[in-house]
Amino acid sequence: MIGGMFIVRSKDAAWRALAAQQLDLVARRQLNELGYDRFYVAAQVRAGRWRLVADVVVATVTGALSRDQLMWAGVLHAGPGSAVAGRSALELADLSGWREDDVHVSLAKSHDLEPLPGVSFRQTRRPIDTFVTRSTRLRGLPVWKPAPAALLVAGYDLEPRPAFGLLAATVQQQVVAITDLERAIKRLQPLRRAKAFRGYLVDFAGGVESTAERDVATMCRRARLPLPQRQTRRKDASGRWRYTDCEWVTSLGRVVALEVDGAFHLDADTWIDDMQRERDIVTTGPTVIRCSGYDLRETPDAVARSLQLLGVLPLAA
Numbered sequence: 182m183i184g185g186m187f188i189v190r191s192k193d194a195a196w197r198a199l200a201a202q203q204l205d206l207v208a209r210r211q212l213n214e215l216g217y218d219r220f221y222v223a224a225q226v227r228a229g230r231w232r233l234v235a236d237v238v239v240a241t242v243t244g245a246l247s248r249d250q251l252m253w254a255g256v257l258h259a260g261p262g263s264a265v266a267g268r269s270a271l272e273l274a275d276l277s278g279w280r281e282d283d284v285h286v287s288l289a290k291s292h293d294l295e296p297l298p299g300v301s302f303r304q305t306r307r308p309i310d311t312f313v314t315r316s317t318r319l320r321g322l323p324v325w326k327p328a329p330a331a332l333l334v335a336g337y338d339l340e341p342r343p344a345f346g347l348l349a350a351t352v353q354q355q356v357v358a359i360t361d362l363e364r365a366i367k368r369l370q371p372l373r374r375a376k377a378f379r380g381y382l383v384d385f386a387g388g389v390e391s392t393a394e395r396d397v398a399t400m401c402r403r404a405r406l407p408l409p410q411r412q413t414r415r416k417d418a419s420g421r422w423r424y425t426d427c428e429w430v431t432s433l434g435r436v437v438a439l440e441v442d443g444a445f446h447l448d449a450d451t452w453i454d455d456m457q458r459e460r461d462i463v464t465t466g467p468t469v470i471r472c473s474g475y476d477l478r479e480t481p482d483a484v485a486r487s488l489q490l491l492g493v494l495p496l497a498a
Contacts, residue, residue, distance in 0.1 A: 200241045202320050204250045208257040209237050234258075235297050246299075248284070249319055255286040255300035256323060263288040264313045264323035266303060267338065270330035273316055276356045279347060287325065307369070328357045328365035336373040344374065345475045348381055380478055393441040396477035397427055404485035405495040409439065415467070428467065431492030436467040439488065441474060 195215045200207050212222060222239060225231040234240050238257045246254060252273075256263050265273065267285035283301040288294065290306045312329045316322040325333075331351045335344035351357045359382055366375050394411060401408050409427035416422055427439040468491055472484050489495070 196241070203257065204247075204253050204320070205240055205242045206234065206250060206253045206257055207239050207241065208260075209239065210260075211257075212239070236295065238297075251284050251299050252286075252319065253322055255284050255297060255302070258297050258300070259286050259288040259294060259302060262309055264309055264325055265316075266325045266330060267301075267334050268330075270325040271327055271334070271351065271356065273318070273322075273324050274327040274330075274356045276327070276331075276351060276354055278350060311368075326361075326365075327351065328361040329369055331357060332362065332365050332369055332372060332378065335378070336375075341374070341377070341479050342475065345381055345473075348378065377478065380474070383474075393426060393474060393477065396474065396481070397439070397441070400477055400481035400485055403481055404489075406485060406488060406493055407496055413438075425467065425469070429488070429493045432494065433492060435492050437488060437491045437493055438467045438469045439484070440469060440471045441477065442471055 196207060196212060196217065199211060199215070209219070209222065222231065225241075226233060226239075229243065230241070232240050232243055234246065234254050235258050238254050240246065240250075240254075252265050252269065256265060263286055264270075265284065266287035268276075268279050268281045269285040272280050283299060285301050285303060287303045287305050287309055289309070290304045294302055296302075309325075312325050313323050314326050316324045328351075331348060335347050339347060348362070352359060352362075362378070362382055366372060366378055369375075372378075398408060400406070407429065409429050411427060412424045413428045414422055414424055425438040426441050429437045429439075431437060470487055470491070472487075476484050
């Protein structure tokens, strides 16, 4: 009897240790490896001690799953080689403002899988293991690294403008470094919008001035607008010298200034400074409008129309 009790306790200790690591969730295949067959699982479920989360995933406690538990359930359901992905991976990296209700899990292509409520499964041919790390907060849960996760969401799940916003948010909230994004773009090839993303990274790094000059010139040629005066020196309302990015003088003598904002302008302190700067310049005469580097690259016609409405007219044919 004592020997028998020792064996049962040893076996219990094995599944309990595994369940503790995986937030009280285990896969049937893991239980089988520990010596527990389907009859043992069925007995635990009937007794109300365990419950089935899915046909292949068991909760060793009762009650609704927490979000963290749902992430573990999704990975255990998808099987070895899967990982938390997409916005859920960014959520675990502490990105705020971009969470979705469903947990996202990626798994190998051509892998048949039954649905699991609350989890969205994505199949991929990309080598998942090369982009995955282990979450320390969730006790080793496999999760995509933030940089490749962000780029795939921005490249395939979002329209261009929110895609730019997502990448800007990851940099601003210090979830990823610009160098991480640069390396991930190379490793993820082919990657949709990779060329545009490289342009965004210049903005993130604070190099918008050089790219803006090129993009403004391209916009002007496309809309047949005159090229602007660059970096015009002006005194603002408080007597300080300021420099505007681009200026045009209309046929009626009106001065129209275009300020091009990079991603670093999304920072709260920078944004407040920009508004103060704009007020001080406007009170001295010029009409100031603003756009982002994204606007110049992706929607230059819209920026040109705004300038035309302010009197910056196309050149004669």
